[in-house]
Amino acid sequence: MIPQDTQTVYEVFASACQKHGKRPILNVLSETASVYGIEAGEITYAQAMDRVEAWANAFADAGYDSGMRVALLLENRPDFFLIWLALNKIGASVVPVNPDLRAAELEYLIGHAEPALIITVQTRIGELQAAADTAGVDVQAIAIGDAVPAPRADAVVAASADHDFDRETAVLYTSGTTGNPKGCVLANSYFLEVGRWYSTLDGIVSLTEDGERMITPLPIFHMNAMAYSFMAMITLGGCLTAVDRFHPRSWWQDVRDSKATCLHYLGVMPSMLMTAEPSPADRNHSVRFGFGAGVDPQLHAVFEERFGFPLTEAWAMTETGAGAVISNHTDNRVIGKAALGRAPDFLDILLADDDGNPVPEGQPGELLVRRKGGAPRLGFFSEYYKNPEATEEAWENGWFHTGDIVRQGEDGYFFFVDRKKNVIRRSGENIAAVEVESILMRHPEISAAAVAPVPDPIRGDEVFACLKVANPGEDKAQEIVTWALGQMAYYKVPGYIAFVEKLPLTATQKIQRAELKTMAAALLADTGTYNTTKLKKRQVA
Template structure:
């Protein structure tokens, strides 16, 4: 059988490296999840995957079905994913922070027929499916899969590299989140790209131990980390999340040789007092994005390993990933390296002309060669118009503003798209506005990013109330009521951290929000004593 699916890639590695550890669960993560700590070898994992595969096949799951997975970063996520993938079933990873409105949309839009989820979330998912009008079954890890009621649309076709492996949702800039269809080939190439890029990114076969606190419902952990380890016979150490106080203990105790990071992490780690143990670890490099340029050189000097800044999107996958994996890395700037020969880059100004060295332009990318979409997503589910728009002119339009210096290095400048980036999460302003608009106190609302020293961005909401709100006490009460309600509808990180009640929003002549003016107003609002800080309410919600 050819190595065309993710399952087959894992099977081939298990046959070669059967006794090597595939995943490691540290005691802290195990205690939080209520599971056993320790390691699972490739051989052991394959046995469990094949057992799950038989159960799913007996229940009728097949090529063309979609199944949701809400298991957080537990090792069983991989087992169910690969078992389903072997049958041609595409998975829809579900962010556990999603709430009522988001789950209803996700289930209905994806048309998933079943979900494997934590028991504490079963009721939420079932109720969301009912509101969406989507036929839906649910199970927990360890349950017998429920029988399928309708046959798979491609049951007669053998899954191959072009078959959909996963449907990942990203922030939509003009409305609801978009479902990115990701084929098996997307995942294969992500692992091969990571394995082969070289320079400061050197992976030794059968020896690497990669630690990541990033969620498996994002492409970084799901495609880059997981597939890089499968392609090299390495061990993935997946934390439940980033814990600053125990981070270095986790790094040391796990024997991690590579760590993945978000830009917020170095800023938090640098707050701890210096210690003689700061360099007592086995890490050779960190892979991530968004580190504060001022902290970048200081962090590397203190902890003794490079933080390699990279750029990619769910849509681009490794087809246009760019990373500063060679010296000079221009540490202390926003440089993320140069593109490799397999990637083509064009920076285009607002007037449509190519940007010259030192000029800002939107980053347009494609794969070099005969297939400009090689390694990219297959398209947006149910939205071919958006797919065509993103690929206008044969280039993928990223929405990121970038500048190339005289030496050819690329530097991130800003986001052209109306997206707020908070602690590594992309938040579509329009989605937040559309949901929050439904609160009875809100006549109209606009949200924008404001700077946050730790998280990068925070969400600021300008709200025009239905009725005048005159006193600060009334403002605080109304803001808390709106935000508390928002937490039942949206993931906590999307809900406004600041609320300012205003008489009117900055609008164009056609009554659309003036996004440029909004950013200016939102920034000034931070200094307004009438602005209500609601950050203390933004905590992960339990089921």
């Protein structure tokens, strides 16, 4: 348990080092090490402390201080956590960067976050430096192992705080629902509340201080791995294995090699794992539970029966952290019905209609949440950086508006229904249609663009683009996708392209989203629609 007077993430880590110095904190599997070209094996708490102190001294000696940010594009390398802890110690903050982002997205993120320094892998230095130069931010991009340069001028950009507890420690960018990604400012309090919540959970997700080992394939630049996985482990003196990504064919061997007692997942993972032929080795592991979201209800029970451990479904957002989290973790949990769990004692929940009024009992409504007591925003994000209007809109009338449609059953369980907001959710990634449209419109031959989700049996949603061009055809569709792969993360690129004469627009020339979604669904089976999903692959630097 994290003491109530703890102020920073670094203090949690330092406490764990004192208690468990010889235990491993991080573990790198051989496959991940080979992908990244780093050393495989475990890093103990004591070894991690030595490296954290070295980084902290290097930053302090170079002039880094509270209020500055360092952008990190390090994929799922263990150095991410060590650098974050070092910066947290000196009062600085990190901006995790999705390695799948490309030119236009990187330019926006760097220009918006205004980091004092960018640390990345050697192969991405040129790309990030070019993005910073285009964005007009005089910041240097370096690789691990390079000498830490002085921070750029006027590098103090984060708001000051009276207490370290409220001080910014990270800015995570989330696609949100409209336009460019929003920068969620997360304080030390955000991460400490996650550690407290996860480490004290009961039921089938009970963790101990006996040396838990967690494996996650989820990206570190997301709150799940960065907050939930890492904070749970350092709170209890456990070990985290972060693999480079989810490898379905070698997943169970990774689980066995990591000696995992628990794992994190997204809904696409159970679906893919169930396609493999059953094997006598399916239960040859030490996992007690999986923790995640989005498992196909029809696969929930059969997955647990086949692999021998429960999947705990939960709900949270980057904005809510553990300030508002609902988890289906009790022994009498509901299985196979997209159940999120019951409301925890610390949380106020309101299911509301479009006017903010409570919906009738049993009817679906937007999920509104806040902490009980005198601190309704405890554990939530601090603000959307440079966007106070969006922050206040999200907290309208004192409730955080999640944008998720949920219903509550007679037994008190909450069940996920749908998303109210205009978000395409592909393999766990939130994709803002407006952002994709704005980037597509940079293509010189596209005169109009509209993007909608269409169903995908494995990934949940796929991106469908209706485009207007002068010379449509299959070659043009492939050329546009190839171009788009250099402009945005591969998962945002259209998986289907239909060339149309006009888009469904309102009288004020805004896209009619509902009609567009219907239109995309109808065009999906049209012979004139081009399937470009096979072109959607991670770009190699």
